[in-house]
Amino acid sequence: MNQYVTGAAVKRLREKQKLTQSQLADFLGVSDRTVSKWETGRGFPDITFLEALAKILKVSVVELFSGAEIENGNRSANLSKSNFYICPVCGNSVFSVGKACVSCCGIQLSPLEVENEPVENHRIDVQKDGGEIFVRMNHEMTKSHYISWFACVRLDSVEFAKMYPEQNAETRFRNAGKCRIYAHCIKHGLFEVNF
CATH class of the missing domain: 1.10.260.40 (lambda repressor-like DNA-binding domains)
Structure with missing residues (x-):
């Protein structure tokens, strides 16, 4: 034994x-x-x-x-090293600051990887609009194919906007300097743009 x-x-x-x-x-x-x-x-x-x-x-x-001490290697990290996880069973979205061991519905989840080559209708458009930034995608929003959320990640904060089928794939975030905008498509994965 x-x-x-x-x-x-x-x-x-x-x-x-x-x-x-x-x-x-x-x-x-x-x-x-x-x-x-x-x-x-x-x-x-x-x-x-x-x-x-x-x-x-x-x-x-x-x-x-x-028998090994786990050292927090993420102490001085910022949100730019964040990860997103999606449960394939229930669709739960999980956000972590750095590496994490995430499971949902009995499945260990892997962090999403950003799609390098955006497929048609998966380009994220971002525009300044006063004190906000306007984010949109020309993407169908049906129950079988839609953008499930947008996220705006800065060095010190993150904002999420949940999307639902049959609404427009657009949202607004506060304009607070440089950020990364992420969009999650339920069929094609994670897309990002630097702003």
Whole structure:
């Protein structure tokens, strides 16, 4: 049987928190010999201890299982590194700032990739209109083929406009400098234009 939590990970994380085996054992209500067995691979923490053990060691249960600390590589990122995800079952749209593990309807979703070559009627037109920008597409809007949303992504903010079949494929966003405009077609995917 494979170990689901390695003793080396428990020891390394315990030492990082400057805890002795005895202190960790006291927090969990077990003996220090039990913690020693975990760390030397002669025993495993009972599954009922995992959440408390992770909390004491200041890691997630996922990190405890993997034995590797997950470092947030997105701390200084901005919204230009955002991703969009669409569930193929229910059509749910998910937006994330940076990489994410996203699932919906039991399916792990992959981030959408922008279509490099816009197909006919998928060109995004953007015009300044006072304090706003006017976004439109010459795209059919039927129940079987329509633009489901537009998004305006700036370095520090994002705006969404949900679209519905049988309305015009157009919207307005506030004009606040440079941005990327995205449009999602339910048949052909994600399109973008810099503005």
